[in-house]
Amino acid sequence: MSKPLVVFDKIQKHFGTFVAVKELDFEIREGEFLAIMGPSGCGKTTTLRMLAGLEAPTQGDIRLNDRVMNDVAPHERDTPLVWQSLALFPFLTARENVEFGLKMRGVDKAERKERALKWLDKMGILEFADRDISTLSGGQKQRVALARSLVMEPQILLLDEPLSALDAHLVIRMQAVLTDLQRELGITFVYVTHSQSEAFAMADRVIIMGKGEIAQIGSPKDIYREPANQFVAEFVGRNNILSGKVALLTNDTAHIATPSGDFTVPTNEVRLIEGHNASFVISADLVHISLSDPNDGNKAQCKLISEEFVGSMVTLFLEDAQGQEFKVQMQERELSKFDLKSGAEVWLSWDTASAHVLNES
């Protein structure tokens, strides 16, 4: 494991009486692509702004390369940020925008121009170098904004929902551009987003934040398959969450009695107590569907409510007799075998190992 580049040490941030960040304790590793994800108002942007020096933490230390950054002015930091609004200077051309940071650092004119043009070329927008910002398209502006930050050759690049204003097809393109750049340059990327698809597609590690706290840190796969708690499970979505009471506890499995039936789950390392409440999740893509009763194992009989069709994947929304919602995700060609109509009765089943018990929080 590489050494931490940035350390957030018991960071709190209050705005008056409003607590934006309750307590943050985490590290950013050198060279990683870290995504910070959460619903709006969870404190993810504030976290990023504190790292850039645009907000001062109320309590705690932020260290960059072992240096406490709390009293370092934003313009003395080497933490360029790509803004959600892009924040390009409208009175400058694309090239002048890219040169801005170099100019502030006192780089001479000839070198400034050379480095700016090199980055505009790298981003594939060299031909627009002398154009006014207002004449560029969304995707082109996005590239200028990236070039403007990367031309500083920083150790760490901060990105605040930079793709949220782009069309869907451009988002996919820019995701590829960003991951390629990050691999190639070896720069640490800290990427704030509310979009799960962006975070999971690009990041090495993801931090899920909720109400000013970290809900879970882990690889996208960990977070998707093994959400730490109900908040993460709900936020990540496409999860089936079932709640009940622990009926029977064996060595490494537990029976959980829910209104929808009794289910067997692996206990993993979660401490469960017989008779107490417990919840577990099954990812929507790990649920099987059949027209007849699968007889044994974890199963539930449901009625099809609706379906959502995205590309080759289909998400089915179902409900059992007790009103418990289920989601099932599968390939469209697989689903077409069943020829289901809305309201059809089907059986759902899943392997015990697919279920994941949540920590009660």
Added chain:
Amino acid sequence: MSSNPDSRPNLYALTWRLPIIFWQLIFFVGPVLFMVAMSFFLVKNYRMTEAFDFVNWTRMLTRGFFWDSYWYTVVIATASTVCAMCIAFPAAFALAFRASESTRRWAIFLLIIPFFTSYLVRTFSWFVILSESGVVNAMLGYIGLGPYTMLNTNFGTLVGYMTLTLPLVVILQTVTMANIDKNLIEAARNLGCSAFRTIWQVIIPLSKTGLIIAAIFCFILSFGDFVAPFYLGGSQEPTLPILILDTTKSGQQWPRAAVVAIMMMVTLFAIAFTGIALAYRKGKGAK
């Protein structure tokens, strides 16, 4: 008006525009044309008589006293503009970026209040403050300075101009800067620009249009003001408005006053036109 070559003038739209067109014709174009015509009239036995004679123009424009007055007015109105813009900027900056939304609203309200009272009254109140035995000299006297002559000097004129223009300039600058996207300032800070440097690098370029318009207003008001140079400046060196007054009073020379007025209007047109062209000029990269 329309890109469609077939379209006839829209009567409905024209009807609604008529009042403003009439107003412009009767109260602006008409008087200006009359003034231009009048500048060719002659005065005989203190009475204006219709004529077409260039004598007023040659008399005024070949005289040293006209050009002295002209350049003095241009210089002092420019000085007034520079002073007002510089004095207003820190205040407007604080109101736009440091003050809360409600403080800003109150400040703008308070800056409008001076316009409720007559400018003449506000000018007279400066006598009490600036005279040899006035408040300022009394206070300076305590620390062994003065007394200084402030009335009937250029300083007095400038104080008068500030009374007239400063509230307006502060309001215009504040509103302009308050509308700046704060992200752009933070982006500059993020790229290594110190807080002080953002003023030149970001804030002034972004508020260029509003700042130039504030300056144009300030220049126009000062250039045409009669009260400040007359009462506080002592009119030893007459500005153009004072020259107009003098010309009309001495020998009823309305035609020659018209020449001065036309010269003023031409100057203000030129200033306003270049200023606005500058204000709305696009960046060099515009396509």
